[in-house]
Amino acid sequence: MFKRISIRQRIVLLTGFLVFLVVLTSSAIFYIGAREAAMQVGRERLLGLTGQLGTMFQQSAQTLQRTTHNAVDNEAIRTCLHSMGKDSVKESLRALSQLGADTLTVLVELFDSDGKLLINRGKLPASKFLMDSFWTRVPTEAGSTAVGSFYKAGDSLYYPIISTITDKEKLLGYVIRWRCLTATPKAIGQLSQLLGAGATLYFGNREKNIWTDMMKAVAGPPDVARLNQGTMNYSRPGSGRVLAAMQEVPDTKWLILVEFSEQKILETANRFIVWLLVAGVILVLLGIIVAWAMGRKITEPIKRLTVATEAMADGNYTEHVDVERQDELGKLALAFNKMAMNVQEARAMLERKVKERTLQLETSNKELEAFSYSVSHDLRAPLRIINGYTEIMSNDYATILGDEGKRMLDIVSYNAKRMGVLIDDLLNFSRLGRQEMTAEEVDMKATLESVIIEQMTNSRQEVDFRIGKLSNVKGDERLLRQVWMNLISNAIKYSSTRERSIIEVESETQGNEIQFCISDNGVGFDMTYAGKLFGVFQRLHKATEFEGTGIGLALVQRIIDRHGGRVWAESSRGEGARFYFSLPA
Amino acid sequence: MHNNQVEILFIEDNPYEAELAIHSLRKHRLANKLMHISDGEEALDFIFCRGKYEERRIIPAPRLILLDLKLPKIDGQEILRQLKSNEQTRLIPVVVLTSSGEEKDIIESYKLGVNSYIVKPVNFDSFAKAIVDLGFYWVILNQGPQQ
Numbered sequence: 124m125f126k127r128i129s130i131r132q133r134i135v136l137l138t139g140f141l142v143f144l145v146v147l148t149s150s151a152i153f154y155i156g157a158r159e160a161a162m163q164v165g166r167e168r169l170l171g172l173t174g175q176l177g178t179m180f181q182q183s184a185q186t187l188q189r190t191t192h193n194a195v196d197n198e199a200i201r202t203c204l205h206s207m208g209k210d211s212v213k214e215s216l217r218a219l220s221q222l223g224a225d226t227l228t229v230l231v232e233l234f235d236s237d238g239k240l241l242i243n244r245g246k247l248p249a250s251k252f253l254m255d256s257f258w259t260r261v262p263t264e265a266g267s268t269a270v271g272s273f274y275k276a277g278d279s280l281y282y283p284i285i286s287t288i289t290d291k292e293k294l295l296g297y298v299i300r301w302r303c304l305t306a307t308p309k310a311i312g313q314l315s316q317l318l319g320a321g322a323t324l325y326f327g328n329r330e331k332n333i334w335t336d337m338m339k340a341v342a343g344p345p346d347v348a349r350l351n352q353g354t355m356n357y358s359r360p361g362s363g364r365v366l367a368a369m370q371e372v373p374d375t376k377w378l379i380l381v382e383f384s385e386q387k388i389l390e391t392a393n394r395f396i397v398w399l400l401v402a403g404v405i406l407v408l409l410g411i412i413v414a415w416a417m418g419r420k421i422t423e424p425i426k427r428l429t430v431a432t433e434a435m436a437d438g439n440y441t442e443h444v445d446v447e448r449q450d451e452l453g454k455l456a457l458a459f460n461k462m463a464m465n466v467q468e469a470r471a472m473l474e475r476k477v478k479e480r481t482l483q484l485e486t487s488n489k490e491l492e493a494f495s496y497s498v499s500h501d502l503r504a505p506l507r508i509i510n511g512y513t514e515i516m517s518n519d520y521a522t523i524l525g526d527e528g529k530r531m532l533d534i535v536s537y538n539a540k541r542m543g544v545l546i547d548d549l550l551n552f553s554r555l556g557r558q559e560m561t562a563e564e565v566d567m568k569a570t571l572e573s574v575i576i577e578q579m580t581n582s583r584q585e586v587d588f589r590i591g592k593l594s595n596v597k598g599d600e601r602l603l604r605q606v607w608m609n610l611i612s613n614a615i616k617y618s619s620t621r622e623r624s625i626i627e628v629e630s631e632t633q634g635n636e637i638q639f640c641i642s643d644n645g646v647g648f649d650m651t652y653a654g655k656l657f658g659v660f661q662r663l664h665k666a667t668e669f670e671g672t673g674i675g676l677a678l679v680q681r682i683i684d685r686h687g688g689r690v691w692a693e694s695s696r697g698e699g700a701r702f703y704f705s706l707p708a
Numbered sequence: 709m710h711n712n713q714v715e716i717l718f719i720e721d722n723p724y725e726a727e728l729a730i731h732s733l734r735k736h737r738l739a740n741k742l743m744h745i746s747d748g749e750e751a752l753d754f755i756f757c758r759g760k761y762e763e764r765r766i767i768p769a770p771r772l773i774l775l776d777l778k779l780p781k782i783d784g785q786e787i788l789r790q791l792k793s794n795e796q797t798r799l800i801p802v803v804v805l806t807s808s809g810e811e812k813d814i815i816e817s818y819k820l821g822v823n824s825y826i827v828k829p830v831n832f833d834s835f836a837k838a839i840v841d842l843g844f845y846w847v848i849l850n851q852g853p854q855q
Contacts, residue, residue, distance in 0.1 A: 497808075500809070504725070506830070507831070511724075511835070512724070515728070
């Protein structure tokens with residue numbers, strides 16, 4: 124299938140493929156680069172932001188710690204603690220209320236050093252938060268305030284700000300200020316501005332068991348998330364892949380997690396790749412069009428050359444190709460024209476030569492023909508005269524001659540006649556060898572039958588002809604007729620001694636030749652001398668036995684030779700003869 | 709031979725051919741008034757009554773001229789042409805008796821107006837018969853123009 128694509132199409136395909144390859148590769152490289160760059164920028168921004176936020180929340184936490192501590196670091200609280208909640212209750216409550224003024228503070232509690240609740244003020248019952256493990260994590264250093272982890276209650280998250288109350292280095296108790304982890308719309312707005320689009324802030328506990336986006340509880344980052352170790356990539360169910368950074372907020376038990384949507388980061392790069400691909404497709408199409416147009420410049424001359432060459436192959440040598448260019452195709456065209464001219468000249472010269480030769484041959488043949496004709500007549504004249512005089516002598520001077528004289532005269536006459544026959548035979552033999560042969564379909568059976576009729580007219584011999592199925596052959600009808608004539612006349616002649624002559628004729632196809640066989644029941648011949656059979660004027664019988672000049676078979680051989688066949692014979696004395704000749708199929 | 713009594717003028721250069729032909733004709737009594745001339749020029753002199761034969765009268769003309777084409781010096785065709793282009797001799801029947809059977813000789817002779825063209829048979833018997841047939845036909849059977 125690949126072989127049937129034209130050159131032009133190949134050029135187009137190649138160009139298209141190359142451009143496509145280039146576009147694909149460069150697009151891939153650019154895209155990967157752009158992605159990398161975007162991710163890098165994202166990473167840096169993420170880390171920076173996370174750090175910023177960490178610091179920001181740290182400061183908030185610190186502020187909360189300070190305010191909380193200031194609010195409760197007074198005598199009333201201490202007195203209350205000393206008295207186990209009996210004294211200065213009202214003043215303490217007031218102090219606690221002060222803290223409660225903050226909208227987000229839902230509960231402020233005062234505990235003694237053993238964890239027993241003394242007083243509280245707030246909107247929620249205290250017991251909701253306290254677990255056994257709580258107290259193990261409470262700071263014990265005097266004068267310190269800490270911000271604790273998040274705790275879930277209902278749908279909200281709360282975190283404690285724990286302030287230790289001490290008196291002269293002795294731990295008296297704790298004030299725990301519970302705040303709700305929500306943000307005001309204003310704060311969220313500000314945060315959003317800080318974060319930017321595509322970024323999300325999550326808060327979580329150090330234990331990583333609670334996470335929130337400040338509006339609802341969310342799933343935490345996957346287990347692979349590492350703390351304070353640069354950025355991570357993972358997939359958040361429902362949001363897709365994210366780039367994230369996790370960090371402790373110093374001075375608190377919190378963790379912040381900032382997630383950047385990867386899609387947002389790569390947005391520009393992705394837009395970029397789309398444009399790149401569009402440009403790429405346009406380039407490929409452009410490349411194909413240009414290749415198509417350029418291809419024409421190459422294939423057109425080739426087509427013209429092909430047409431001219433085909434004309435040449437068909438025998439028309441006069442076509443030539445217009446040459447306008449000097450590159451490889453131009454050179455080819457020039458060479459072609461030159462070649463065509465040479466071939467044309469050579470052919471013209473050959474034709475001339477052939478005509479000359481043919482003329483020469485024809486002339487030569489004609490001369491030979493005229494020569495043999497005149498020779499035959501010039502040779503026969505004296506023979507005629509010899510015969511004439513011997514005739515007259517024989518008739519008019521019979522008495523003077525006597526029997527013996529007459530006999531001798533007869534011999535002279537006979538030989539003169541024979542010479543005439545020899546001359547005729549020789550001339551015939553020569554002429555038939557020089558004649559032009561035609562090649563046509565010859566009906567051998569019909570030819571043979573007509574020859575038999577001719578030979579048997581005026582013959583009193585009893586001959587039984589048995590003719591089988593004879594194939595048709597390609598050859599010269601006249602010459603082949605001569606062959607039949609000679610062979611049949613021989614068969615008749617040499618079987619004339621029999622009471623009843625039987626002559627059989629058959630044909631057989633053997634390989635790529637057709638063989639004919641004429642067999643008679645005559646006297647046959649001695650195979651020892653078979654080599655002489657087809658010689659000119661050669662005979663295997665005495666003239667007294669059978670008349671003849673010995674030219675018949677030589678003629679047969681000559682004719683069959685010219686047809687490209689063979690002749691041969693088999694016989695044994697007294698048992699007839701079989702003559703064969705073959706002709707190409 | 710009396711000039712006026714020539715019935716057959718036989719123009720043949722080969723004496724043996726001539727003798728054989730005359731022998732055959734004589735056998736059938738056709739050679740009584742036969743004149744044999746073996747030279748072309750002499751034959752023309754005879755026909756046109758000049759030179760050796762200036763005393764001969766053209767009329768009466770021979771009843772048949774047997775002409776061989778292969779003559780030395782003057783060619784048989786030339787003699788034929790002169791015979792057939794002369795008003796006085798045009799009507800004399802001319803039979804070419806020659807050994808040449810070539811087409812061009814035949815055509816040329818007929819173009820010149822020959823009355824008959826015979827190729828000498830190679831076989832003597834046939835030759836003798838042909839000669840006799842000729843004699844009988846042209847001298848006895850054929851009706852020539854009255855002089």
